[in-house]
Amino acid sequence: MLEQRLITLIEQRKALFPINREIDRENYPEAISLCLQALPRTPRHKTWLLKTLGDLYYRLGDLSHAAKVFDDVLQQRELSWARLGHSRVLLANRSHDQAIASLKQLIENHPDYMEAYDLLADGLRQQGKLSEAQRVLEQATVQSPNALLRQKQLAEVAEANQDIETAADSWRRTVSLGIHSIHDSADHYLALGQSLSDLCEDDDSTQSAEHATEAIAILGTMEKRFADQPTVGLRSRIVQCRVLFGQGQHREAGALQSSLKADFDRNPPVDPDTSLDYAKTLFRIGSDAEARDLLARLAEQNSGESDLLQRIEALLDEPVGFRQKLKARKLTRSGIEAFEAGDLAAAAAAFTEALEVVPNHSSVNLNLVQVLLKMYEVDPTNHQLLEQCRARLEHLQGLPEQHRQYRRYIALSQKLEGLNQ
Incomplete structure (x- = not known):
């Protein structure tokens, strides 16, 4: 049986070699043309040709x-690869709800089809449903624990x-799986070190000490393995x-x-990620002014990079450990x-308590102002509410124009x- 399967695969490879050659060359228009020519000539390879096309x-x-x-195939027969392709097109067309419903149905019918989990998690991430995306990836990694890229994706979603x-x-599994893999990367070791650093902050337990040692x-x-x-x-020293x-x-x-x-x-490093991580360290050790100066320079040097600016804003808003972030976010909710x-x-009490944890958080400050103004509408004799609003807004006086909360x-x-007046 094995011999027959190998013979079939070798014959298929020979027959489809010209198409695969053009795909390897990334000459996709020519590969498409060859697929279209081969469809009527080689019906035995029809499934492969349609999937590739x-x-x-x-x-x-x-x-x-x-x-x-994909739709033509699905009209004739429900095939998992065609359903996956159909869902991928829906996501590309921003039809997120349809794509997610389609992928959930695909997983229900074929619970071992791992690519469907990856695409579903990606679709949920695009919708901002990170908790649901994490649950999907956790389910996938239980069934397929040795897929390095999926473990990495789960680590990134869990961090978010x-x-x-x-x-x-x-990140531990990603590092372990990558040791003898082409995907081995210093970034994985660094991310694990950063996660462990977060876990051992502001905690004097035995487990915290173990996280620090690890x-x-x-x-x-990492330093030895990627010394070049x-x-x-x-x-490494920034995290240490x-x-x-x-x-x-x-x-x-x-x-x-000091070093x-x-x-x-x-x-100064040209890599923004290094500067961001150093700013995080400066905040943690109490060098807030130095951290803010560094982030201001970084923002000025990368004024057109919207994603980076958002990361800078997020660090400025919440320059605290993850436990404090969770507390502040819970109070904000x-x-x-x-x-x-x-x-x-x-509402005012919750926002005020959150600001005790993250006093510079622009959104929480503005939330409190909004609540206080609403309270003033109810009781216009209470001018102390306006004084509190003024104090909160003066706290945000240096908010840059490019900040997402500036218009508000x-x-x-x-x-x-x-x-x-």
């Missing part, structure tokens, strides 16, 4: 022709959800500084930070729920000015 149209961005290939323990577990060890392994990469040593400070070794962390400052002053329910006092800041400032 749909994929090639998709790669070229010809979504209408890709959709037609502030589920640092899951992120660390997935972080130092994995960063040391110029920024590896620098990035956070680990040492988080474990109360302030003297050692201070010495390491890092000398390196940055002498030869409570405040929003109370505001929507009409309980203004509870201006609108609320104008509204407050109108009430004071």
Whole structure:
């Protein structure tokens, strides 16, 4: 049976060699032309040709022709690869709800079809449903634990959800699976070190000490394994500084930070990720002013990079450890729920408590201003509410124009000015 299958595959490879050659050359138009010519001549390879044809149209961005290939197949027979291709086209056309429904049905019918899990998670990420995307990837990694790229994707989604323990577990597996793989990367070791650093911050438990020891060890392994990469040593020391400070070794962390400052002053890295990570370390060790100066320079140098600017804003808003972030976000959600329910006092209390954790968070500051203004509408004799609004807005006086909350800041400032006249 094995011999017969191998013979069949060899014959298929010979017959389809010209198409595969053009695909390897990334000459997709020619590959499409050869597929179309081969369809009537080699009916025994029809399934492979149709699947390849749909994929090639998709790669070229010809979504209408890709959709037609997959839909024509599905009209004749429900095949999992055609359903997957159909869903991929729907996602590309931003028909997220249809694509997600289609993929969920595909997984229900074929629970071992792992590509469907990956695409479903991607679709949920595009919709901002990160918690649901994480659950899908967790389900997939239970069935297929040795897929490195899927473990990496789960680690990234878990990080975005502030589920640092899951992120660390997935980065561990990613590192382990990558050791003898072409996907082995210093970035995986660094991400694991960063996750472990977060876990051991502001925690004096035995488990925290174990996380700190593991972080130092994995960063040391990274430095040896990728010694030929110029920024590896620098990035390793940035994370180690956070680990040492988080474990109360302030003297050692201070010495390491001094050497890092000398390196940055002498030869500033061109990689924004390194600067962002260093700013995070500066915040953690209490050098807030230095961190803000660094981020201001980084924003100025990359004024056209919207994704990077958002990451800078996020760090400025929440320059705290993940446990504090979770606390602040929980309080913020409570405040929003109370505001929507009409309980203004509870909303103001929740936002005020959140600002004790993240005092510079622009959105939370503006949320509180909005609530206080609403309270003033109910009780226009309480001028203390306006004073509180003014204090919150003055706190955000340096908000840059490119900030996502800038227009809202201006609108609320104008509204407050109108009430004071």
